[in-house]
Amino acid sequence: MSDPRAAGERIEQLLDALGASGPLARQRAEELVRAVVDLYGAGLERLVEIVSPDLPPSTVDKLAADQLVSGLLTVHDLHPYPLAERVRQALESTRPYLRSHGGDVELLGIDEDGTVRLRLLGHCDGCAGSTATLSTAVREAIEAAAPEVTGIDVAEPTAPAHPAPTVALIPVEAITVRTGP
Numbered sequence: 001m002s003d004p005r006a007a008g009e010r011i012e013q014l015l016d017a018l019g020a021s022g023p024l025a026r027q028r029a030e031e032l033v034r035a036v037v038d039l040y041g042a043g044l045e046r047l048v049e050i051v052s053p054d055l056p057p058s059t060v061d062k063l064a065a066d067q068l069v070s071g072l073l074t075v076h077d078l079h080p081y082p083l084a085e086r087v088r089q090a091l092e093s094t095r096p097y098l099r100s101h102g103g104d105v106e107l108l109g110i111d112e113d114g115t116v117r118l119r120l121l122g123h124c125d126g127c128a129g130s131t132a133t134l135s136t137a138v139r140e141a142i143e144a145a146a147p148e149v150t151g152i153d154v155a156e157p158t159a160p161a162h163p164a165p166t167v168a169l170i171p172v173e174a175i176t177v178r179t180g181p
Contacts, residue, residue, distance in 0.1 A: 004068050041076040048078050067144060074148055083146055084110055090145035091118075094137045098122075105138055114150035116142060 011033065019026035055063075060080050063069050073079040079086070091105055098104050099122075108117040118138070142149055 004071060037075075044072060044076055045078055048073075052080075070145075071147060074146070083114075083148065086145040087116055087142055087149070090141040091138065094141050097137045108155060110149075114148055116146075116149050116152045117155065118152065119155040 015026060015029050015033070018029040052060075063073070064080055064086075070079065081089075087110060088107060091107055095104060103120060103122040106119045106121055108119055110116050139152055142152060
């Protein structure tokens, strides 16, 4: 199967079907899946060790950009780019869209538990469409680049700092010029 999501769903279906044969059958099936994943992970780790020193950065970028390869590398903790860098790249990819709507996004940090903390800026800050904007462009970009992220928290918008209204004062001299002393 070339679709990783479909493959994952099929694995779950097969495990459920084996589980219908009893808890022991499901336990053995899960153990088999873990063993196969560990074997492939060890092979992938060895492959990365062998080829990494000789790969040009452009090839590393291409591997990291491929969703299937990137996902496999992430599952086995072999991704060439750290989580924070992948989240930054994901946010950067959404900026043209956000800016086209007068907004932007700021990465506040990533907690130890894998929660990404963001703040929406510009027209996205506090607008009714900000939740939709986040759940579409930003959320999808982060989830694709960093599937191990456990959550995305958006900081509450701060009250915009509006400058105090300026009051136009008319100097007394300007009034008396036309009317006299």
